[in-house]
Amino acid sequence: MHVELFIPCFIDQLFPQTAFNMVQILERAGCEVSYNTQQTCCGQPAYNAGFMEECAVVAGKFIKEFSGENYVVVPGGSCTGFVRNYYSKIFGGTDLEQQVIMKAPLFYEFTSFLTEILGIEDTGATLKGKAVYHDACGALRECGIKSAPRILLNKVRGLELIETEDAERCCGFGGTFSVKYEPVSMAMGEQKVLNAIKAGAQYIISTDLSCLMHLEGYIRHHQLFIQTLHIADVLISGAENSILREKL
Amino acid sequence: MLKTRKQIFIEQSREKFSDAEHRRKINHSLLQSDIAFRKGIPQFSDLQSAKKTANHIKRTTIENLDIYLLRFEKHFTQNGGKVIWAATAQEALDAVAGICKEVNARLVVKSKSMVTEEIHLNPFLFSRGIEVVETDLGEYIQQLAGEPPYHLVAPSMHKSKEEVADLFHKKLGAPEGLAPEALTQFARKILREKYVQADIGITGVNFLLADIGGVALTENEGNGRLSTSFPKVHIAVTGIEKILPSVRDLALFWPLLATHGSGQQITVYNSIFTGPRKSGEKDGPERMYVILLDNGRTRLLADPKARESLYCIRCGACLNVCPVFRNIGGHTYNSTYGGPVGSVITPHLKEMKEYGHLSQASSLCGACTEVCPVGIPLHQLLLHNRQLAVKHAAxxxxxxxxxxxxxxxxxxxxxxxxxxxxxxxxxxxxxxxxxxxxxxxxxxxxxxxxxxxxxx
Incomplete structure (x- = not known):
């Protein structure tokens, strides 16, 4: 299967390795992966700040960069949800409306693409330890992703997944919110991290690096013994001689 | 230089960030709400379609608000009540003052009402030498403490039982360290006297019923009933959005409100008032007024997107699930209506320039939208406000x-x-x-x- 990539701007700039890990898993699963090197950002930051004109400029460029013939796989639910659910609002009644109607439903968050489209539940990964899974708001509420990451993580050898009462509670990142309302954002992040530690977790795993980057910032500042991991980084770990590979 | 509302908001948020005791109390209280909510939900065999129906009813009503309000007025007047239209808070206050003067009122008992908080009714009446007593226990506690309500439906949820005992001791001379049950009995004794002495009972409204000209009031303590049955005059104050087409709609809205507000299947007391006492009836007030308050709501109505916020039934569920509310608490908003719905409507009810920061102070997690029993897309309305606020941006x-x-x-x-x-x-x-x-x-x-x- 041919798939196109959308690498969100901050992953492009800050976490390229995670994006490559995702690519590797997709390729091992038999996908032919292509990436339009002109892509930048989906426009969500401006939209969330209320700057519609600036958003439309960037989003208008963005949507044209996809063929509309293949699935688009994204390492994150937030940007996926934005393209899927908000592009039709931005471009309703414009020249781009048809393109949006055709292309937006092709965008898939990585874990839901693995389980729902490729039918993969086990990537053959191994990671020893206890983890909490953080339901990123974009993945959970914009894309309706709840079971896909848990199905995949439950198959990771050595990994014990702990469900906490606050799994679905926002981590407090929220884009520009995290700098405009730093004390609120931090309070939310702090509770998230402390609850994970209290549950005995060594890892906080999520589909979205924006959440994890914010939590990681708190963890590093306070030198706590817990680590954040993107799910692509988990699903690749120790998977060199994986079942997945043998299967294909 | 005077601090802006936004600066005050951020400062107070920072104070709450480092207030471990506040965090403990709120987390405890919200956990109880969550447990109750989860227990209440299974009474709906299909919650999503219940919400959709409620959304449809509210949409139709708000889109035809003029028709339904006039219908209510017609029927309520036929029942012998009087409707007073108040465009502003001042007009509502003047109306109450007029009634107080007519009956020479010295004492007013009140059941829980956010809209009277919105128009600052209590200080207004006090300034005219009229004693006002809040009779909802949570509101009574807040009144004793000299604080506005902390939460739409749980006004004193941020106070521990020890703090309440201490307050009763200091303000009412209650013995020290009373347990919650004893505190309730203590308050009850004082309040019972007040009901009997009061000249006027003022209540809020949960639903206005257009077809029968009725006012539906939901409560758990019986204080609403007592406030409306002893005094000779009953004034119900309400925002114009609280209307439902028919008394039959309560079959859906009562359980929706109860479950989302307090996790109950149905609240303990649900009363419908259809005007004053009629000849041959044994009890009820001699006169009954309904004050229909606009106070900025027609500005929301004029905006096709923001209009959806008028569907709100003030259940408070969006506050309970909001991670921002959980961390900053109810008072940091410094507005009558806190939490997500407050952040949506306050910039419209007041000024976008002054209160626009409330719409920015959200991570847009969407938990509010997910829980809302009447399907208000709250986080999208926050985004809508942000778009409107761009012209005020630095x-x-x-x-x-x-x-x-x-x-x-x-x-x-x-x-x-x-x-x-x-x-x-x-x-x-x-x-x-x-x-x-x-x-x-x-x-x-x-x-x-x-x-x-x-x-x-």
């Missing part, structure tokens, strides 16, 4: 977004500098705003884009 912010759009329109701009330079720029720009309690993330030496081009 020039530097406007410039920054122009610059951002320019950079994101040209891939090569993003690839211009290396990770090292980007780290230095980010440190300059964000060290202060991001980094007091967090380390900044590090830019990779080369972006995915650059690495892909090299490797493929």
């Amino acid at each position: 020039r530097t912010e406007k410039f920054a977004w122009k610059l951002w759009a320019m950079a994101c329109s040209h891939r090569r701009v993003l690839n211009l500098a290396g990770g090292h330079t980007k780290n230095r720029v980010a440190a300059l720009l964000f060290a202060n705003a991001w980094g007091k309690n967090r380390k900044l993330p590090r830019f990779a030496p080369e972006s995915f884009n650059q690495l892909w081009k090299k490797q493929r």
Whole structure:
């Protein structure tokens, strides 16, 4: 299967390795992966700040960069949800409306693409330890992703997944919110991290690096013994001689 | 220089961030709400379609608000009541003052009402020498403490039982360290006297019923009933959005409100008042008034998107699930209506320029939208407010977004500098705003884009 990539701007700039890990898993699963090197950002930051004109400029460029013939796989639910659910609002009644109607439903968050489209539940990964899974708001509420990451993580050898009462509670990142309302954002992040530690977790795993980057910032500042991991980084770990590979 | 509302908001948020005791109490209280809510939900065999139906009813009603309000007025007047239309808070206050003067009122008992908080009725009556007593226990506690309600339906949820005992001891001379049951009995004794002595009972309204000209009131303590049956005059104050087409709609809205408000299947007392006492009836007030308050609501109505916030039935569920509310508490909003719905409506009820920051102070997690029993897309309405607020944005912010759009329109701009330079720029720009309690993330030496081009 041919798939196109959308690498969100901050992953492009800050976490390229995670994006490559995702690519590797997709390729091992038999996908032919292509990436339009002109892509930048989906426009969500401006939209969330209320700057519609600036958003439309960037989003208008963005949507044209996809063929509309293949699935688009994204390492994150937030940007996926934005393209899927908000592009039709931005471009309703414009020249781009048809393109949006055709292309937006092709965008898939990585874990839901693995389980729902490729039918993969086990990537053959191994990671020893206890983890909490953080339901990123974009993945959970914009894309309706709840079971896909848990199905995949439950198959990771050595990994014990702990469900906490606050799994679905926002981590407090929220884009520009995290700098405009730093004390609120931090309070939310702090509770998230402390609850994970209290549950005995060594890892906080999520589909979205924006959440994890914010939590990681708190963890590093306070030198706590817990680590954040993107799910692509988990699903690749120790998977060199994986079942997945043998299967294909 | 005078601090802006936004600066005060951020300062108070910071205080709450480091207030471990506040965090403990709120987490405890919200956990209880959550447990109750989860227990209550199974009474709906299909919650989603219940919500959809409620949304449809409210949509139809708000889209035809004029028709339903007039219908209510007609029927309520036929029942012998009097409807007073108040365009502003002042008009509502004047109306209450007029009635108080007519009956020479010295004492008013009140059941829980947010809209009377909105118009600041209590201080207004006090200034006219009229004693006002809140009879909802939570509101009574708040009145004793001299604080506004902390939460739409749980006004004193931020107070521990020890704090309440202490308050009763200091303000009412109750013995020290009373347990909650004893405190309730203590308050009850005082309040019973007040009901009998009061000249006027003032209540809020949960639902106005257009077809029968009725006022539906939901409560758990019986104080609403007592406030409306002893005094000779009953005044119900309500926002114009509280209307439902028919008494039959309560079959859906009563359980929806109960479950989302307090996790109950149905609240303990549900009363419908259809005007004053009629000849041959044994009890009820001699006169009954309904004050229909606009006070900015027609501004919401005029905005086709923001209008949806008028569906709100004030259940408070969006506050209970809001992670911002959980962390900053109810008072930091400094507005009558806190939490997500408050952040949506307050900038419209008041001024966008003064209260627009409330719509910005959200991570847009969407938990509010998910829980709302009448399907208000709350987080999308916060976004809508942000769009409206752009014209008030600082020039530097406007410039920054122009610059951002320019950079994101040209891939090569993003690839211009290396990770090292980007780290230095980010440190300059964000060290202060991001980094007091967090380390900044590090830019990779080369972006995915650059690495892909090299490797493929």
